[in-house]
Every structure is written in structure tokens, then in C-alpha cells.
Amino acid sequence: MHNATTIPWLGAAHGVPSGDFLGAGVSRPAVQGLAGMEPLADRLLRSIEPRTPYAEILYQSSSGEVLRYDRSATAAQPIPRFEGMVLRAWSPRGWVEVSTSGSDPERWRTAAEELIVRLGYGGGAKDPPGAPATGSADRSSLAVRPMAELPTEARLALAKTWFGWATSVDGIRNAYAIIESRTDERWFHSTTGARRHQRIERARGSILALAIENGKIEYDFVGRGGIGGSELLDTMTEERIVRTATEAKALLAARAAPTGRMTVLLDPSTAGTFAHESFGHGAEADQILRDRSYLKPLLGTTVGPECLTLVDDGSLAGGWGSIFFDDEGHETQRTVLVDHGKFVNVLQDREAAAALGRKATGNTRRADFLSRPFVRMTNTLVEPGAEKREGLLSQVRDGVLLESCTSGIEDPQGGNMQIKVKKGHRIRHGEVGEILPSMALSGRVLDFLKSIRGVSGREDFELSPGYCGKGHTDILPTGTGGPFLLAEATVGPA
């Protein structure tokens, strides 16, 4: 499941400025002030080692600030200083994990003892499947203007400016402006000698314009975000915010959207969510090993048109879901899932890679130190095609433009997906017409793929930050992206 808006006024964001913000990174101590814990972590691993062929420890610390402003209230809230570690070891019965919050050495030692109890005497366990990470690396994300240099006063002033732009539109009484910065630091040590440190800083800004009339409430939202600093907020321009507020007002008078099977033009946020829900979740190899993916028998076959290429890219510069290493210590990478219509790759952790005779793709992620690892997406994208937006529009005799995607959900077993958008526009004879309220696209992924008629070019490509759950839990940041995409689908109420 992907949510661009876990609560609607968090908003979704589209696009990041160009620049290598994640890129190569820099080498510097990632986890400051906790260097003293690393020798303890290594001692704990050594104490566990006689009971297991493999063990690892992951430490995580997160911090940041969320500033919210609307007509009624202001809140500047530090993101909880959330830290702790998880120990994972291989046993004859599979993986065993214990975890504890804080950085109290006594708690860490107690956790290690609890793990040892659960591992038993340690006999009989062979090495866990797959290749472990090895070697050392230390990486930090870069920002042109780090959020730490934007004090709370300046964030509040910026939020008030956005609020002013939104409420300058007639009929918009209130708006929620949010400016958010998050730092996630992790280090990973293992009994195979891997030592990985990473520090990632994310920034996001959004505004939700609220229109209320005679008891009816509507809204529209716009946001920007990714890895980087306050330069990401520069794209929240007056023109964009006023347009968003104007659309919110127009939604009050919108008539019900048409329902049934029709031609649909997906905007970049919706196309990105299509990539996430269609070939993202289904291509997570743990689902394939569980025999729970409709894609399993299709690997290596042509599933879509030549114009369709889908990618998961954890190394994408500025991507909201980018990381340097996954939580098994493997470097992240760009993985082409569908190459010009042919389904060529899946996303793998070490176990799945071993089972499939492939290499780990750096997609093993934990939501935090309290959550188990799964094969997860990073940034999942529809690659730009060769068409122009206007060219795609001209092919539509009667259909809808789906915009401002809020969320999606997949059905890896049954091969269905659902994507919800906040608004849309009617298209008749190639012309964009009246505004439409929230809609849901649904149907079988393979049918949708067959119906794709075109993908627009790089000039339309945008990235969106969001959050993804595995099922309804384990929510972590994932990016989506794409240009415009033309297809046929069932559209219904949402």
C-alpha cells in the first residue's frame, strides 16, 4: 500500500530539483555521539557468535522537526528522538530477533542475553541463505541548504507565506501548511565484518487548501520533498499554491465523476503510484518465494507495451525513498523491473537472491529498529517515454485525467490494484474540461498493461514522496515517479 497522504494535510510532493544530493555522498562519521556504542555492539556480536553462524546488529536514531500552521493553531514539534537497536541471528528454526529502545549499555546487554536464550546451544544451524554484506562504508546525504540552517522562525515565516498565498483565493478560508525535516541515522555491524554507517536527511513541504461552503468540505494539496535541504521547498511557488487553492474551491461545485471502464490519462503522481502498486509489490521477491505473486510465472516474458519501462532505484539522486545501504548492509541500486514491456527482474533480499540464483538488490528495509525487515521498494518509477502530453491528450475522445494521487493498494496474489486520486478533469475530444472529485482506478494489472497506449517524455517527469506499508503495517518512506501515461481502466467512486 502506498500513501502520498497518510493524513491528508501532510500532502504529497512532486519533483525535486536536479542535483546529486544522494549521489556519491561524503565520508564522515554518520552517527555522532554514539561511537562509544560500536565497541559494545561488536562485543555483543562476539558473545552471540558461538550460538549462531551469523548475527547482525542495526542501530537507528531519528530526529527532526515538523512545523504545522493553519488559521487556528501553530505547532512546531520536534520529531521524537527515537533510538534503539535490533539484533538478528540465524538459528535452525530461521531468523530470531530481539530489540530494545535507547542506548543504555545495560539494556543492550540484556537484549543480547535474551537472544542467546532463544538461540539455544547453537548446534545444527548452517549458514543462512544468501551472501552477507562485507566491508566498511560510511555515507551521508548532501544538501545545498541543510534544513538545520533554516531555524524554526524562518520555517514559520515560510509557512505563513504559503498560507497567505492559498487564502488569497476567494472562498479559501483555511489552509494547512507543513514544513518537515527528518534525519535518519543507521549503523549496521555483522559477524561477517560488515560495518555500514549512513545518515540521510529528508525535507518536505506541503500545503492543503480547504474550501468550505454550506457544510460541504473540499480540498486540494501540493507538496515537494526528497533527500536534501530547504532548496527542495523553493519549488513551492506562489503560482502552484494559488492554482491548488483555486482547484480546491472549484471542487466544491464539481459534479460526480463518471464511473465504469474508460480512457484514463494518469498524471505523474498517479503514474508513479501505478508503478509502485503494479510491479513494485508484485516484484518483491519474498512474495514470489511465498508463491504469492501473480507475476511469478511471468518473469522473462513480455507483459506490456514497448513504451513501458518500470524501475526501482534506491540510488536515485534526491529521491524520497533513496538510501545508501539496505538493512542487510547491501548497497542499494537501480533495478529495472520491466524493460520495454518485458518483465526482467525482481527485488531481492539475501534469502530470495539465493533462492533465485541472483544477487541481492539492496531492497531489504526495516521501518525502524522495532520492525522486521522485508523486501521493500525504494523509489519506483515509470521511465519517460517518447510522447508529448498533448499528443496523449489528442488520443482521448472521452475520458478522464487522474490527478493528485493520494494512495494506492495492491493485491499481489490476485493481480489487482486500486489507485485513488483527489481530483481529475474530464477529457473530451482531446480537450481538458471540467474538474471532477476524487476517483479510484481499479482492475487487473495485466489488463491495464495491455491497454497502455503511450507514455510522455522526460519534460513531464516528476517524483513524489510518500509512505508505503507492507500490508497495513511497517510504514516507511518510498518515492514514486513518472510522466503522463495513457491507458484504459475502470474508474469508480472514492
Next chain:
Amino acid sequence: MSERAGSADTALRVADRIRRRRSTPWDVFGESIQRYEVHLNGKAVEMSRGPIHLEGYGIRDIEPREGSVGVGFSASTDLSNEGVDRTLAEAERARPFASFPAKSLELPSGDARPPEVDTIDRDLWDRPEATLAGLVQALLAPFDRSNGAAPSFGSIRATLSEETIANSNGLERKFARTSVELEFAVRSAKGPEGSPPGEYWVNRLLGRIDPKAIGSEVEVWCRKAGEVRHAKPPPSGDLDVVLPSDVLADILPAILGFRLGGAAALRGMMPIPGTVVGSPGLELYDDGLLPHAPASGPCDDEGWPQYRRHLLHQGEVTAPLYDALHAGALGQPPSASARRDPIAFASWFRFSNAPSPGPSTLVIPPGSGGSEREMAEAVGDGLWVDQLGYAFPDPISSAFGGEIRLGHRIVGGKIGEPVRGGTVGGQLLARPGEHSLLSSVVHIGSESRLNARLFGPDLAIEGLTVAGE
């Protein structure tokens, strides 16, 4: 309550440190949690997790001002003296930038004795790993009999939580609770050749799960997984639709929890008391004392004693849900409705969020609609929606809509062939004269069920839009 329940004193320790440094109002909410998880791949245990120890606290540093209140909030997992001092300093630093239009702020005192409420599964509390193993065994046992279905994947996650609240008004509260999250998918390969396997995917959040009752539930899930496999697309149009309480649990708390709360009232987004938003026979309560509901407790997350409050009477809005801040802003007494967990997504810890108004467990009393069979008879022709992919409730606009993972046609008063695909949705609330789910309830079932934040029966809704294929 077992010996272990109530042994943690997280907030009280933190409060002891704050007391020496603050003369202005403050409160602190602490949690000390042990969690255990079993993850299944088919019938095999894929991963055992636990104990997962989590201890943390959130501090509110409050400054009454002329016509408003400054509220700084910060949270941490660092229980050291330095950690508490740093967290308090962060809350203090945030306070000048956090302004709320409350004319006054009333924090609870320790004078009122909170009510008793059963929030602990004693077996789970005393023997968490053994009880979890028993639940796994009960979940998998029905598959020993050949029924054409198999477990696909799943997890059972048990949380043992000790919660403490303290404030500058002398309040000190301690209580404990258990909760169990069940995620389980059943796969069936019975039926037509060539179709993908059918899967029925269940999500439950409860204070406890009875291992004796779960076996019969699994049998139902297996049958439904088989039906998924040969289900056909649903019809299109405005249909009479029965939404079972499991589906309603995804929709009602998320939307009504906001729209009937103080945050919405403050912003002019709540229907004013006296407005008719529901069908004449519709009653709705918020009950903080429902035994073994995951959101129940002797007090809310600010420490106000819990009770059962009326939200809709004969379809008419009665009163909103207030925490202390929103009550102060709107000139009302708090309604013990301060919640620190998000409404839409289950969270097994809450200390990391500042409180805001929200429901405990929404309760719709059972009606005269009878059993499933009688509800279908009453509807005549329409659709029974067993499960949505997700209802995507929108708290602001009150729109909802989800893909039909499994449903059944209702034909001539009988539950007929299974359907799957397309979407069903609409508005939960609407202006008078416009269609909404709440104003179109025509039959209320007679059997209630608890899941997450809703305890209620199945509802038959007139004229919901279905987009079939």
C-alpha cells in the same frame, strides 16, 4: 492484574525530574512495552521476534497566555537524566512557536478515581510467548483437515503495554493493557482451471484473541478464499449494499473520529450539534470502557477518567470529542477524548505523539435487522460486500471508496454468487438532501462485532455507487 502489570513507572520518573525544573503547567505520558511477534510463511514460522522492549515518553510544556496557550511537545526514548533534560529543553524551545487559541487549559487532577475496565488478557500478560505459540497453533490447526485451502502468510503481534501519566496538577495514573494484531491470508486453489489462486486476507486488532474461537473463523476464511477464485465482476450502478462491521471499521472511526472531534469543530468542519447526519434509527457512541477493546482504558491519554459518550442520537449530532486544549478553545469541558495514536493506522505505541481529540471505540448498538440471512432478505436485491482492499477514508471530505476484494450479489433476498473487482464508495457525511452512507442506513443487523476502533453490526445502505466491470 498480574504482578508485572503496573511495575513500570516511566512517566512518574520523568515527572520527578520535570517537577524540579518547572513551575508552569506540564504533563508527561510514558509507555513501557514488551512486544512479541511470530511471522508465518505458509505453515512455517518464518521469523520469531521478541522481546522487543520499548520505553519512551512525551512531555508537554504549557504556557498560558492572554487568549491563547503555548504548547511545546517533545518525545524521546532516552530515560537518562540528561535525556529527560534535553527532551524538556526541546519542548521548551518549541513552545514559543506553538500557539493554540484556548482561553484556558484544564489538566486533570488525581482526585477523581478512574473507573475499572478490563484491558488485560492475563494469559498473554503472564506467558506471552507460550500464549502466542498457542494462538499460532489454533490458527493453523484447521489446515490439518483437508479443506482445499492453505495458509499463505501472516503474523501475530502481541503488545504488553504499561502506561503512566503525570502532570503538574498532581495527577499520577498507571495502568496496563494487552493488544493483539492478527494479519493472516488464506489461499485456495480449488475451482476453475487457469484462475489465479484465491486469497482472503484478514486484519484484526483486538485486546485479546480467543484461541478456541479462532478455528471456526479460519473455516469461514477458507471458504471465502475459495469464493474469491471464481468470483465475477460486480454489477454497476447505485445499489443497496450491506457493509459488514469489519469493512465499516476501516471507514467510520477514521472519518468520524476527526469530523466529530474538537479539531474539526474549531475549524468549522464539524456538523454542529443538532444537525441530522444519520438515518432516524442510528445511534452512535464512543465508549472508552468497552472491555478488551484495544483503545479502552480507565482514562484518556491526558488522564481524564473514561466513560461512554453519545455522538449521534436518532441520527442527530449530540456533542463533539474534546481533549483539554480543544475544550479550552471552545469553552467546553474535556470529554476524556485525548488520543495520542493516529486514528486510521494502528500504532502499538503512542508516547511519540502529542494528544489530539479522537475516539476510543465507536459503538453502534445492534438493530432489528437480524442475522445475515435476514439482512439479505430485507435488502432483496443488491450487493453484500465482504471485504474491500482498503476503504481509503478521507477524514476531511468524508469520501471513501475501495476495491471489492470479495462480495456477493443479493438476488431475491438471498445471498448469491461471489463478486470481485470494481469499487464501491461515496460520502460518509453529506449536506441535507444529498446522499451519504450515514443518512442511507435502512437496516441495522442484530449481531455486533469488535475490530480495532469499531464495535457494531452490519449495516444495509441504500443506493451506494458501485463501479463494476
